Amino acid sequence: MKLIRFGDQGNEQPGVLKDGKRLDTSEFGEDFDQHFYGTDGPARLAQWLEAHESACPIVSDEARLGAPIASPSKIICIGLNYAAHARESGLDIPTTPIIFAKATSAICGPYDDVIIPKNSTKTDWEVELAIVIGKKASYVSEENALDHVAGYVLHNDVSERAFQLEHGGQWVKGKSCDTFAPLGPWVATKDEIKDPNDLRLWLKINGEMLQDSTTADFVFNTQHLVSYLSQYMSLLPGDIISTGTPSGVGLGFDPPRYLKPGDVMELGIDGLGVSKQTAVAYKG
Ligand code: ZN
Numbered sequence: 001m002k003l004i005r006f007g008d009q010g011n012e013q014p015g016v017l018k019d020g021k022r023l024d025t026s027e028f029g030e031d032f033d034q035h036f037y038g039t040d041g042p043a044r045l046a047q048w049l050e051a052h053e054s055a056c057p058i059v060s061d062e063a064r065l066g067a068p069i070a071s072p073s074k075i076i077c078i079g080l081n082y083a084a085h086a087r088e089s090g091l092d093i094p095t096t097p098i099i100f101a102k103a104t105s106a107i108c109g110p111y112d113d114v115i116i117p118k119n120s121t122k123t124d125w126e127v128e129l130a131i132v133i134g135k136k137a138s139y140v141s142e143e144n145a146l147d148h149v150a151g152y153v154l155h156n157d158v159s160e161r162a163f164q165l166e167h168g169g170q171w172v173k174g175k176s177c178d179t180f181a182p183l184g185p186w187v188a189t190k191d192e193i194k195d196p197n198d199l200r201l202w203l204k205i206n207g208e209m210l211q212d213s214t215t216a217d218f219v220f221n222t223q224h225l226v227s228y229l230s231q232y233m234s235l236l237p238g239d240i241i242s243t244g245t246p247s248g249v250g251l252g253f254d255p256p257r258y259l260k261p262g263d264v265m266e267l268g269i270d271g272l273g274v275s276k277q278t279a280v281a282y283k284g
Pocket of ligand 1: 078157242244
């Protein structure tokens, strides 16, 4: 199943994408939030659809898509999880996962504009596979980790490199600006993704392919990341774990390439669709 949310910012409604059609499932009565994921929502919704699909209103293709997850309790990101990206960043391949937080207020829809923040000089792109937690995960083994995963979503882990690396302190400052987390177009439930550790992912800037890799190159795979994080915190239903970006980010070029207003980012992952954002200047 492909879960979507559509409508104006802050007023999104839940739906599913089926056979190329967007179906409004608001009659089901639940948004795609912590409660939904924590109570076997995807399975209950699939069952509900068997009886109600034909009565679901069709949503116009013109309608805005929002992030397909409502109010996750947290976004945890993984740094340097591809060897070639660690090299282009001038850093060693990590021996344990590097983790950092991203503010949930950064979340936006898959086709929304990305705002280059005030005082930014180094806004950069990062295509990533993001894991969506289903069942609460606390001290889970690698062997059982996927039982706690509900699905997967495409994420652009937009980053301001000066805020991240030159302003002191932790990376979270360079990762959390408004619109720095375009998610979607949909959450694919895990039955749709045969192997999360073997998916092509790519990103183009103004039509030029700059990132083109596969999650088969992960330093730490999906199961390991869920298990590892769960030793340090409870992962709650609907939480998002972004698994790191492959090489080809702006920081890695010589000279570096950063976003300017009007630049278009287009990115995709096998089975998770394509998203597209235009960079715009901050307007105070
Ligand atoms: Zn990242």
